Amino acid sequence: MPGAVVVIPTYNEKETITAIVDRILAADSEVHILVVDDNSPDGTGQIVDGIAASNPRVNVMHRTEKNGLGTAYVNGFGWALEQGYDYIIEMDADGSHQPEELSRLLKLLDGGANLAIGARWIPGGKTENWPWYRQLISRSGTTYARMMLSSKLHDITSGYRGFSADTLRALDLSKLDSAGYCFQIELAWLVERSGGVVREFPITFVERLEGHSKMTTGIVVEALSKVTSWGIASRLGRIPKSQPLANRAS
Numbered sequence: 603m604p605g606a607v608v609v610i611p612t613y614n615e616k617e618t619i620t621a622i623v624d625r626i627l628a629a630d631s632e633v634h635i636l637v638v639d640d641n642s643p644d645g646t647g648q649i650v651d652g653i654a655a656s657n658p659r660v661n662v663m664h665r666t667e668k669n670g671l672g673t674a675y676v677n678g679f680g681w682a683l684e685q686g687y688d689y690i691i692e693m694d695a696d697g698s699h700q701p702e703e704l705s706r707l708l709k710l711l712d713g714g715a716n717l718a719i720g721a722r723w724i725p726g727g728k729t730e731n732w733p734w735y736r737q738l739i740s741r742s743g744t745t746y747a748r749m750m751l752s753s754k755l756h757d758i759t760s761g762y763r764g765f766s767a768d769t770l771r772a773l774d775l776s777k778l779d780s781a782g783y784c785f786q787i788e789l790a791w792l793v794e795r796s797g798g799v800v801r802e803f804p805i806t807f808v809e810r811l812e813g814h815s816k817m818t819t820g821i822v823v824e825a826l827s828k829v830t831s832w833g834i835a836s837r838l839g840r841i842p843k844s845q846p847l848a849n850r851a852s
């Protein structure tokens with residue numbers, strides 16, 4: 603089944619999930635959706651079961667407990683690769699990423715990018731109503747990753763991104779060791795250092811109107827400590843060489 607699938611990890615998103623699913627289905631008449639729900643106590647998984655029962659473009663993966671955004675994506679990617687999708691896209695459930703910007707992302711993947719990232723911190727990108735301290739954490743995270751990991755990216759923590767399936771298939775996702783949001787940094791860095799083509803495009807990131815962020819201090823600490831240790835290991839030559847990604851454009 604060729605085409606694109608949007609993978610949405612969810613934990614307690616009952617206020618937001620129906621609207622984002624509807625918006626994605628309306629924004630692109632072909633794209634499919636996989637919601638990876640961690641047994642949300644608020645019944646998010648059951649809401650999506652209801653939608654999936656009447657719409658074959660919508661799928662649900664039920665996990666037994668809250669196990670972090672990183673592992674939710676790895677499980678979701680595994681399913682998507684098995685199903686044979688060509689492009690695999692990440693999106694938050696809360697409406698902060700705009701499905702109406704999907705066509706831009708898909709165009710970059712069609713053009714040969716291994717990874718396309720919706721970026722807030724490049725010309726044309728912006729945030730709406732995002733608290734100043736969240737902007738600070740996000741910008742500092744990218745600046746720190748650029749310094750420690752020699753990353754060239756301007757929004758390495760962004761969760762609005764898409765991969766070609768061959769890219770994810772070529773990478774050893776079982777080696778990723780981030781549970782939380784620093785998964786975004788780890789995976790983008792892996793694509794970068796494997797010589798993959800990464801394209802950033804400007805997005806408008808809108809603070810959620812309902813529900814609340816699952817960001818915790820523990821998630822920030824995990825990101826800080828992992829980026830520091832990866833940076834040191836990389837300087838000491840202790841990061842194993844990754845298999846170079848094939849050039850998709852050729």
Ligand SMILES: Nc1nc2c(ncn2[C@@H]2O[C@H](COP(=O)(O)OP(=O)(O)O[C@H]3O[C@H](CO)[C@@H](O)[C@H](O)[C@@H]3O)[C@@H](O)[C@H]2O)c(=O)[nH]1
Binds near residue numbers: 698815
């Ligand atoms: N399955 C699952 N989903 C989770 C978990 N933790 C968070 N999520 C889901 O992951 C998405 C992002 O979580 P939010 O809590 O809404 O993130 P944010 O703070 O608003 O967003 C920032 O960080 C994200 C993580 O990188 C970014 O994706 C996003 O763009 C933004 O920068 C939401 O759909 C949320 O339900 C988990 O343990 N398990």
